[in-house]
Structures are given as structure tokens and as C-alpha cells.
Amino acid sequence: MRAHDDASAAGAHIPTQKDVARLAGVSAVTVSRTLAGGKNVRPDLQQRVIDAVRQLDYLPNENARNLRPGQQSGLIGVSITNLSNPFYGTFALGVEEVVNERGRYMLLGSTAESASRETDLIGNFMSRRVEGLIVIPAGEPAPRRWVHRLGSVPIVVAARRLADAEVDTVLMDDAETGRRVAADLVREGHRRIAFLGNIVTVSAHRDRYEAALAVLQAAGLDFDQRLVRGVTNDVPDAAAHTRAFLDLAHPPTAIIGANNRITVGILSEYSARLAAGAAVEDLPVVAAFDQLELSELLRVPVRVYASDPRGLGRTAARMLFERLDGEVTGAPRAAVLPPPPVE
Amino acid sequence: MRAHDDASAAGAHIPTQKDVARLAGVSAVTVSRTLAGGKNVRPDLQQRVIDAVRQLDYLPNENARNLRPGQQSGLIGVSITNLSNPFYGTFALGVEEVVNERGRYMLLGSTAESASRETDLIGNFMSRRVEGLIVIPAGEPAPRRWVHRLGSVPIVVAARRLADAEVDTVLMDDAETGRRVAADLVREGHRRIAFLGNIVTVSAHRDRYEAALAVLQAAGLDFDQRLVRGVTNDVPDAAAHTRAFLDLAHPPTAIIGANNRITVGILSEYSARLAAGAAVEDLPVVAAFDQLELSELLRVPVRVYASDPRGLGRTAARMLFERLDGEVTGAPRAAVLPPPPVE
DNA sequence: GTGAAAGCGCTAACAA
């Protein structure tokens, strides 16, 4: 059907306001006014315009509209690190819910933790005159050159702190959750605990680590530094480190996975071990941040300290709109989501 | 720092090409030419332009550029059903990889299976003059009015067929996978099999169901229609139906979950049953489509027939660019991804 | 090699 449609003929002319005006026998302004709500337009003319719009399948050109001074683009730029990670996907969903409520649309990109990709994305967002930005910073310790280029466009940074810039930020309570994780492990008698996470490049992991470390030290313990490993390529790296831990003469009795993908990496190595005949009792307990669906159905001991990515996204978006609406002005704000309820 | 930045002062003027030209002591055209590659511009003038661009943090206005005839927007509109479902998140990642390779950017929205939201999204994408569209249709049987409004903008529909329109389509091999699922269950002696999926509204689920049914019938069997249930709100619905199945006088010995979220719903009910003291042996085997991480670590019997959402996204995007590049013209194409390898 | 002029589609300000 579509192939024979007039509108889809090669080189088809996209109808403009002027085409609508001509068909309706009015001027372009009358079309504009009608589409803007019909104030000060005679009802019969409005009807003719509406008919012409329908007949031509006219859609206003948002890019042209945006060119006029005082007009908003209706776009929010969103940069996350990994679309296929359900934590960030759910974060983006939370953002979109609020963005949608406010009649805006999302330009979305994922950076794969690359600072240069992040700079490219945000530069393009700015070129398209987004009204605001929501960013989960890539985990490289590179300076964020793009912060200087934001002009007066509001931004909310989420989930991780941006070291070299003062901007609105919303975080999870990483410290409190880190303390809970460590306290639970200490209470159960664990003395030899491993930690897998991007301590250097990701502030959330660092906060989680340092809070856990403080609890250990208060109990007269410490992390064996050979059991603290950085992870860049989440799942395979975490699996490889886990393999190394398990092969030690004195393996840890617990492993903390600083995010959900690292936890999956740990567990995929567990899966390989079990397939090779290992006993469940010999595997270290896993303490997992973020989320892990169906963890209670796993044959291996996993304790999940869940967070709320959807709430994080909604909060970030709401903070952004408070700036856009002028409800909040002045110095950057820092919000922290309440820690997950104790189970 | 940023609060004291000149550029972020309230009412800051966003620098335009003209500002750059003035600062560099050239005309606007020379700025344009320099930014377009510098053809026919004296090197010393180019340098002055580049310096001025840097000094002003100038970013070209893509909306204005797009207004000129013959210019492309550089935008691809992507509509999926649920950002927080890792299957679709990974699909979107695959799309983005190719879109990024081609120097384009994504407008992304998720529809939550709502046809009206889909219409709204795609209308907005068209208003922003996207170069192409990639759509996973919402699962309502509503007619797709927006198909008529696409003009000559190419579209690729993925994962599900669009009933009332002829457009480029890429699907998974739902029929083959459905046959495998049923054949495996029949071979293992299952006679009483339940099916949870959106048979009416989602073509992928219907294809999976019908292929499985054909295998059953060839073996002289059938689905008990009381064991075939539609699912709209994936996880809770699937859990509720599973509850009902398990409470039957003659519960099924196997349950087919038509997608990954339905499978999670089934398993969350299993989790509740086990917590209440049920025995693993009494739970029906679960046959799961799409993907389910760490399924081999679950204490309950789950068989996963994985698909490749990233490949699906990449293929959809490649098909789109083949149209955009004019490498493919004419009648709509239908591609089917090869079924997952047999384990 | 450079710039002036025109115009993309739209809407605010002004005139009728």
C-alpha cells in the first residue's frame, strides 16, 4: 500500500505551512495561529486550516520553529554509559517518564564509558539546542572539557559525581549501602573479603568501597589489597578476577561486586566452577549492589543491596525541570536518594 | 567554577556564526566554509576562524543548518516498547552502534505498548525531520495511522510484524525457535504444556505459539486452551497466571514463557512457592524465549532459547542505512535473523 | 579566494 502512496513518491515535497495556507485559502500566519491554539482566528477559517492540514498530512517543522528566538527545542539530552545494562535502561525509563509528562523528547546516547564519546554526544546535544542535559558520566578520570560549553543550559549529573565541576547532582546513598554490606559481612564472621569495582574512575564504586573499608577498620579488619581489583570491562573482567581469587591458596570468603554487571561476572565464573564439579559451599558469598533479578532463586549465596534506578532517573529529571521552570536558581544542588529498605 | 563562568550568566547570548565572523574579521560565509572543511579559504583566515570558534566556544546550530534544502538532520528516530527490559535496551544499543558509526544521533522513546504514545512519538520524530525510523511496534492491534505520514522517510520495523503496512522488516526466527521448544518438550515426554504470551497482539508471540502448536499436533497432542493465557503487564500477569496454573488439580508439567519478562514473572511465582515450602520437583519446567542471564545457576529447571537483540538492532540499522544510501530501492524487504545455535 | 544576497519554515511585531 505504502509504495503506491502519493506522499512517498521519490523526491516528494514535504508540505510546509505555506502549502497548507494555499490550500486553505488563507495566509501562513493564520495557519500558525490556528496550530498555536486558534486565538484570534475565525472558526470557519480554523476549520479550513485543519482540513488542509489533514489533507496534506502536514507536520510542522520543529527545527524551523526552534529557530525563532524565545522558542524551546523540546529536547532533553540524555547520556548514559550502557543502554544494555538494565540498571541504566531503567534509569533512562525513569527519565523518559518525566520528560514525557512535560511534553519533551529525548536525545539519548550511551558512551560505553568513553570520555571522548561523551564529549561528542554532549557537543551534538548542545548543537541541537537541547533545553537541558541529564548525564551519567563516563568512568574515565579525564577532565570534562564539555562542562565549559554548557552555557546556561541546565544539567543534572546522576549516579556518579563529576570531579571537576559544580553542577546539580543526584546520587544513591552509596556510603550507607557500603556500610550495610560491610557490617553484614563482619557480623557473619567474614574476615577475608574481596572487592571488585572501578574505585579509581567511578565515584559510586569508590564511595561504596571507602564506606565498607571504614566499617572493616572500625572492627579491626582491613581489605587485603590483593583482593581489591579494578574492573573495566564489567562481566569478563569480573569473571577473570573471580577466577584468580578462587585459585588462591587462601581464597576470600566473601566477594563484593560494586555493580550489577560485575556481580554477573562473578556469578558466571561460579557457574563454570559448578559445572566443573565445585561445591556450592566452597564458593565465597557474593554481596551485590544495584539489582539482580531472581537472586533468591540462585543456587549460590548472593545478597543483593538493591537500589532504585527508575527513581534515580525520575529524580534527575525532576531536578532538571525545577531549573527549567525557574523554581530553583542559584548554587548547584546535591541530592541523595534514600538507601534501599533493609530486608 | 561554572557559576562564575561568563558563558553561563543569565540570559547569556549563544554565539552564532556571525559572532565568530566578527571576531575573526571575516564574513559569515568564510566561517561556514571553514567549518565545512576549508575548501577555497586561505589558511591564515581559516586559522583566525578556528581561533575565534575556540574563544567563543561556538557550536553551530544544527536546527538552522537542517533548515536549508538538501541538508540532513542527522537524526534517527527509534521507538521501542520498554527501555528497562534488557532485551530492548540491548536492541537499542545495537541500533546506536551502527547509528554512531554513521555519524548520526538517536531520538529514542519507549511506548510501554501504547499505540497512542507510539503515534505521538513518531509524529514528533517526523516533525524533527528524522532521516529514518526504527520501530518495534507497540503490541496493540490498533491500526497504525502513522504509517501514512512517513512520506519518503525510510523505516525498518523490528522484532514484530506490522499487520497493516508493507515496510522493511527484520524478525527473529520465531517459528523455528517455537518448533525447537515444542520438539524438546515433546521428546522429554511432556503432554500438558502451558503457554503465556500476547498471542493476539504481538506477532512474535503468535508465531512462537503457532509453530509450537504445529509440532504438538504433529505428535498427536495439543495445547489445553485453559493453559494458554494472554499477558499484558508482563511480570505481574505472568506470575498471577502461573499461580493459577500451579493451583489446578492437574497442573502443567511445562510452561512456555513467550518472552523474557514473562519468564521472570513465572519464576518470581516459583520463588514464592519455594519460600512457602514447595518442592523444586513439583514445579513445571520453564521454556524461556529471548534471554535470561545466569539461568544455569537457578535452582529451578529453566531452558533458555536465547535470541540476539544486539544483532537484531544492528541489522535493523544496517537495513535502514542501505535505504538511506540508496543501495536498496523498491519493494519492502523482510529479513529473518538465524535462530540461536542449538546447545 | 572572498563576500553580498537570498531563502529554508516558522512566528512575533506591526499594519490594515
Added chain:
DNA sequence: TTGTTAGCGCTTTCAC
């Protein structure tokens, strides 16, 4: 109430 004019930021003629 309606239309005419001007101009948003950019690039493509067309002169020089």
C-alpha cells in the same frame, strides 16, 4: 480578525 514584513542561523548561488 487577518495579512505583510522581518528575521531567527545557516549555506548555496552568484558577483567580484
